[in-house]
Amino acid sequence: MLKIITCFKWVLDESDIKVAANGRDLILDRVGYKISDYDRNAIEEAVRLQEQYGGKVTAVTVGPPNARLSLKDALSRGPEEGLFIHDSAFKDLEPAQTAAVLAAAIESQGSYDLIICGEGSSDLYAQQVGPRLAEKLGLPAVTYVNKLSLEGNQLIAERRLEDGIEVVAVPLPALVTVLPEINTPRLPGLKQVLAAAKKPVISLTKSELSLDFAPSLQTIGIQAAATDRRRLKFGPEAEEIQKVVEALIREGVVS
Secondary structure, three states, X not given: OOEEEEEOOEEEOHHHOEEOOOOOEEEOOOOOEEEOHHHHHHHHHHHHHHHHHOOEEEEEEEEOHXXXXXXXXXXXXXXXXXXXXXXXXXXXXXXHHHHHHHHHHHHHOOOOOEEEEEOOOOOOOOOOHXXXXXXXXXXXXXXXXXXXXXXXXXXXXXXXXXXXXXXXXXXXXXXXXXXXXXXXXXXXOHHHHHHHOOOOEEEEEOOOOOOOOOOOOOOOOOEOOOOOOOOOOOOOOHHHHHHHHHHHHHOOOOO
């Protein structure tokens, strides 16, 4: 039976973020959380492969205890079970630590055939967790994937690169990171949401995995991007047009 693992992250919902009127500080008091947009594509692709080839899908996430709320949303999208690795120290993990936690948890659960991750996360978008996880587990990794299929014990992946499309074949087990273009994630209905509450969730802690490290990433502040405007005014006369050109040259916009 095909065993697919799909990893996802519980992130701030950027649509709820407000900027303070008197500065660049972000107002996060009423911000909700959601599954990272890119990880929704990973979950969807895992479920589509399961529907096409059979098997079982497990949704995996790492985070602080309150991230358990993410499991209901993830499981309503099709996976049969969840794996939740939690600890208060997991609030500010950097990519190498996230990959180490995921690797330890996945190895503790036995065999698998395929791991699917999003290309990056909606918050940091470091694009490191997938490749680092593959390295930890000793798996072949295929990144920038926008099409997947299986042929026997081989994974056929189409990669979208800057200068073209590359098609590769790798033996299973393997890990892939998928692009948003690979699919359109389904919207769970009421029936799927209610059914998700009854699906099994395996819960693991940092101590159960014998992990011993302190977070090395600390968020000390978040600010909105600033756009500096010169606010230069020019008239319609010919000499004023020349001033516009000179100003653009000074700014390096034109040469």
